[in-house]
Amino acid sequence: MQIAFVNSTHKWGGVKTWTLDVALALKKYAKTNCIILGRKGPFLDKAQELSLRTYEIKFGPDYNPITIAKFITIFKKENIHYVIVNVGKDMRTAGVAAKILNIPVIHRVGLPGDMKNKIDVRLMHKWIKPKILVPCEYIKQGLLKNLPFLQSNEIKVILTGKEPSPTPPQKVHTPLQFISTSQLNPDKGHKDILFALCKLKQQGYDFHYHIVGTGKSEQELKQLASQLQLNDKITWHGFQKNVRNLLKKADVFILASYSEGLPNSLLEAMAEGLIPVARNVGGVKEISPSHTFLWEEENLFLSILEDLLNTQEYKLLKLKKEIWSFFQKKFNLLQKSLELNDILYKINSKK
Incomplete structure (x- = not known):
């Protein structure tokens, strides 16, 4: 399986941390090839430190044909099976490229307010038909409340996982x-x-x-x-x-x-x-x-x-x-990453 994680945001946020954690876990435990696409800066630097392959992207304006063409070229070259995006600009560049290539898109949403009830959001959602992935039920219910065009079955909850310390705590400090x-x-x-x-x-x-x-x-x-x-x-x-x-x-x-x-x-x-x-x-x-x-x-x-x-x-x-x-x-990272892996296979089986 080949997955492209796309993130156009400038600041470091929880979704970027989740992306690197999950990409590493999938690479290690599910033998999945993950590539990271984003702006030049700490996110790509950290991905490279973790031995994840990266592509630097200059996103430009929404629906930028040059950016969309670059994504198409990369997705073809890497034989990408799934594209996982974060924010609207990702959807309006990488999401468009994925749709043209008939690649399933998963929209990882970090907060209820990250998706707005605007006409362009509604039209993009109707056209691309992404699956929405959220880290908790609170965010799912917030999206359903704020975005009446969404259906409950379009949104999947996978609680965020982390790699636990290999051994339990051994002491309590004084003080x-x-x-x-x-x-x-x-x-x-x-x-x-x-x-x-x-x-x-x-x-x-x-x-x-x-x-x-x-x-x-x-x-x-x-x-x-x-x-x-x-x-x-x-x-x-x-x-x-x-x-x-x-x-x-x-x-x-x-x-x-x-x-x-x-x-x-x-x-x-x-x-x-x-x-x-x-x-x-x-x-x-x-x-x-x-x-x-x-x-x-x-x-x-x-x-x-x-x-x-x-x-x-x-x-x-x-x-x-x-x-x-x-x-x-x-909340073991391995368990949660394999849950995502299973969801991706189910999406592919329904294509």
Whole structure:
């Protein structure tokens, strides 16, 4: 089987991470040839580091005949059986090329708002007839609500998978180590975390909080942490290429985002056996091992952290191992990639 993954977006997002994870897994376990097509930059660089074959594409305007012709040439040369796209520009270039060649198109949608109820979207969908792939039921229901031209059977849910740590957690750190790996932007809710940690420190609790990432709120958050006298409780790691190594050094993952689809960061943390304390938004509850760790009110968030800080070490270690086991059974990358593989074969059998 030969698959072309196409992504014209400029910024790194969850779909790009999913693309590389799945392409690697399919190559390794299903002997599938995957090629990655996108703009010059970190996405293609990372794909090449992972020994995936890439094509640099200059997309230009929508329906660009030069770009469409280039895709046709590549798809023919590579004998592509399926084209997996991300956003509208992908559909209006690579999707057109695939339709001309009678190649099935799969549209991987990361958020309900990524597809708009506009006439060009409706017409392209009617003509190309792509299958839509989403990472959680929350996104599927959002699409059906926002896009009345879609039918439920057109949308397939495959929960995002990650490669679990090869061994379960072996220790709980002293003091308890919290970590967040979201971008430092206002919608990620870091302020709420800092205010909660300030209250915990005032109550005499010992802990440490690792903040990974950068963003437009970075300086504001650092000033707030200083005002709340939390500098001795926080390490700012900035951008990190290997987040998983830092996750191994923590015990509790905190996700305070005000909106999410299905967050890769939460999945990565659970793959390492971290206890996931998350705001109940988007598809988070679809992957949470227990509603005990979900919160909506700030008081409940504080209470969850207090309970964890008061829990005996051996119970916390048992909990971390249970989360690792839960993840391995439910969200293993191999399992989810093979689910996609099966769907592709079924699409081909119906052509």
